[in-house]
Amino acid sequence: MAQKNTLRFVIxxxxxxxxxxxYDMKKRFEGEIGDFWYSNHSQIYPELxxxxxxxxxxxQTQIVGQKMEKKSYHxxxxxxxxxxxxxxxxxxxxxxxxxxxxxxxxxxxxxADPEARRLFQEEIIRHEEKLAYLKTRWTxxxxxxxxQSHHFGHAAVLLHAIQRETQHLxxxxxxxxxxxxxxx
Amino acid sequence: MAQKNTLRFVIxxxxxxxxxxxYDMKKRFEGEIGDFWYSNHSQIYPELxxxxxxxxxxxQTQIVGQKMEKKSYHxxxxxxxxxxxxxxxxxxxxxxxxxxxxxxxxxxxxxADPEARRLFQEEIIRHEEKLAYLKTRWTxxxxxxxxQSHHFGHAAVLLHAIQRETQHLxxxxxxxxxxxxxxx
DNA sequence: TAAACCATGTAACCCGTTACATGATTAT
DNA sequence: ATAATCATGTAACGGGTTACATGGTTTA
Numbered sequence: 001m002a003q004k005n006t007l008r009f010v011i012x013x014x015x016x017x018x019x020x021x022x023y024d025m026k027k028r029f030e031g032e033i034g035d036f037w038y039s040n041h042s043q044i045y046p047e048l049x050x051x052x053x054x055x056x057x058x059x060q061t062q063i064v065g066q067k068m069e070k071k072s073y074h075x076x077x078x079x080x081x082x083x084x085x086x087x088x089x090x091x092x093x094x095x096x097x098x099x100x101x102x103x104x105x106x107x108x109x110x111x112a113d114p115e116a117r118r119l120f121q122e123e124i125i126r127h128e129e130k131l132a133y134l135k136t137r138w139t140x141x142x143x144x145x146x147x148q149s150h151h152f153g154h155a156a157v158l159l160h161a162i163q164r165e166t167q168h169l170x171x172x173x174x175x176x177x178x179x180x181x182x183x184x
Numbered sequence: 185m186a187q188k189n190t191l192r193f194v195i196x197x198x199x200x201x202x203x204x205x206x207y208d209m210k211k212r213f214e215g216e217i218g219d220f221w222y223s224n225h226s227q228i229y230p231e232l233x234x235x236x237x238x239x240x241x242x243x244q245t246q247i248v249g250q251k252m253e254k255k256s257y258h259x260x261x262x263x264x265x266x267x268x269x270x271x272x273x274x275x276x277x278x279x280x281x282x283x284x285x286x287x288x289x290x291x292x293x294x295x296a297d298p299e300a301r302r303l304f305q306e307e308i309i310r311h312e313e314k315l316a317y318l319k320t321r322w323t324x325x326x327x328x329x330x331x332q333s334h335h336f337g338h339a340a341v342l343l344h345a346i347q348r349e350t351q352h353l354x355x356x357x358x359x360x361x362x363x364x365x366x367x368x
Numbered sequence: 369t370a371a372a373c374c375a376t377g378t379a380a381c382c383c384g385t386t387a388c389a390t391g392a393t394t395a396t
Numbered sequence: 397a398t399a400a401t402c403a404t405g406t407a408a409c410g411g412g413t414t415a416c417a418t419g420g421t422t423t424a
Contacts, residue, residue, distance in 0.1 A: 001385090001386070001387085001408095001409075001410080002384080002385050002386060002387090002408075002409045002410040002411075003384080003385065003386090003409085003410050003411055004410090004411090005410080005411080006282070006284060006287075006411095007411085007412095010287055013287065013288075013290070013291045016291065017291075021375075021376090022375080022376070022377090023374065023375050023376075026375095029280075033290070034280060035281065035286070036281060036282070036283040036286035036287050036290065037280075037281075037282055037283070037286075037287050038280030038281075038282065039412080040412070040413065040414085041375090041376075041377085042377080042378080042379090042412085042413080042414080042415090043411080043412060043413085045376060045377060045378090046377085046378085064374075064375080064420080064421075065374095065420065065421050065422085066420080066421085067419095067420070068374075068375065068376095068419080068420045068421065069375080069376080069420095070374085070375065070376090071375090071376085087288055087291065087299055088299065090306055091284055091285055091288075091303075091306050091307070091310065092284070093310070094310055094311075094314060095282075096213075096218060096221075096222030096384095097219065097220060097221075097222075098190070098220070098221055098222065098279075099220040099221070100190060100275055100276070100279075101275055102219070102220035102221075102341045102344070102345075103190075103194055103197065103220050103221050104197075104271055104275075104337075105337045105340060105341050106197070106217070106220065106337045106338050106341050107197045107200065107201075107271065107337060108336060108337040109334065109335055109336055109337060109338075110336060111333075111336040115271055115272065116336075116337075119275075122274055122275050123275070126275065126277070126278055127278075130278060149295075150293065151293055152292060152293055152294060152295040152300075153288075153289045153290045153291060153292040153293060153300075154290050154293075156289060156359055157286045157289050157290045160286075160355055160359075161286075163351070163355060164348075164351070164352075167347070167348070167351050168348075171344055171347060175340055175344075185380095185381075185382080185413090185414070185415085186380075186381045186382040186383080186412080186413050186414055186415090187381085187382050187383055187412080187413065187414090188382095188383095189382080189383085191383085191384095205403075205404090206403080206404070206405090207402065207403050207404075210403095223384080224384070224385065224386085225403090225404075225405085226384085226385080226386085226387090226405080226406080226407090227383080227384060227385085229404060229405060229406090230405085230406085248392085248393075248402080248403080249392065249393050249394085249402095250392080250393085251391095251392070252391080252392045252393065252402075252403065252404095253392095253403080253404080254402085254403065254404090255403090255404085280412095
């Protein structure tokens with residue numbers, strides 16, 4: 001044994017809301033779900049096969065256009081049961097985080113090191129892009145109060161992501177300003 | 185090719201501060217470095233071998249007690265060069281984050297669902313433990329202003345981790361309080 | 369008609385976890 | 397004595413990334 005196969009339950013979670021094809025799931029992961037889960041299609045398709053064999057999902061093939069096949073998966077009762085069990089299972093320990101930015105920063109002992117400045121600027125760009133994307137999603141999805149209350153979890157998670165990115169950027173910018181002006 | 189072997193550069197980074205054995209590195213990862221990087225000894229030892237073959241590090245065997253061997257690794261010039269190159273290389277794209285708590289929360293559409301309450305309580309416990317640990321480390325390591333200025337990166341990263349955990353807990357607790365009192 | 373996108377798969381490889389394995393040293 | 401810790405390794409396996417591979421459909 002080596003890992004947990006959380007992807008299986010993530011897929012069940014997505015299917016609990018609507019029937020989806022593997023391709024659709026990939027698109028979800030590329031969207032705002034990507035803020036807390038992600039998977040490549042090369043991992044999704046084989047997993048769907050295994051889930052089908054295990055009786056957790058059932059594909060319904062439909063034809064798009066003239067002949068292109070699209071398999072939409074539907075959750076079985078066994079699938080729903082497995083999902084509920086997973087939801088009730090306690091969260092494991094906090095995963096070890098691996099943060100390249102923090103690692104590099106840790107290695108810089110001298111705030112006057114020009115590398116520090118460059119590193120911070122990179123970090124700002126990366127996270128400003130992400131924050132902008134999240135904010136767009138918020139306005140698109142939850143323009144009205146009503147939408148928020150009907151998708152409690154989704155709204156909560158998205159709002160939290162926005163706050164986290166905002167906070168992170170504030171810290172990065174503040175720390176950058178506190179660096180000595182090495183090149184002036 | 186499939187991944188990046190960041191561990192190699194993390195190890196070089198640790199060695200840039202002091203000579204260490206594989207065992208020592210593991211201890212570092214179990215300490216506050218664990219907040220931004222982690223690795224098991226079963227990954228560290230083979231990597232050190234490969235790095236030795238690549239001429240990036242050199243072991244110096246010393247004897248502890250009567251016969252127990254301890255290999256302390258020292259960075260070679262080639263190793264230092266490789267580290268500098270890595271430090272200057274731009275950060276890659278933001279890694280896909282996989283957050284089981286957020287995933288589960290996303291699946292809960294109804295704030296009155298009793299699962300929501302339980303989930304938040306679990307999350308609070310996990311992160312309060314972590315925050316307490318980080319705060320202890322701060323007082324131990326950076327009691328004086330002078331310590332902070334001599335280890336700029338380390339202090340910045342640790343302080344940031346404390347802020348992040350504090351912020352996260354504040355959000356979790358606030359959201360928990362906003363849940364309808366389903367069982368009262 | 370060409371580019372962008374839809375749609376599904378497989379293969380190779382590396383990363384990381386868990387478990388197996390062994391033995392010495394230090395602290396209680 | 398014995399338990400905790402020091403210290404170093406290997407093996408098996410699952411998770412995840414990148415690349416290879418193919419073909420249909422829609423849009424400009």
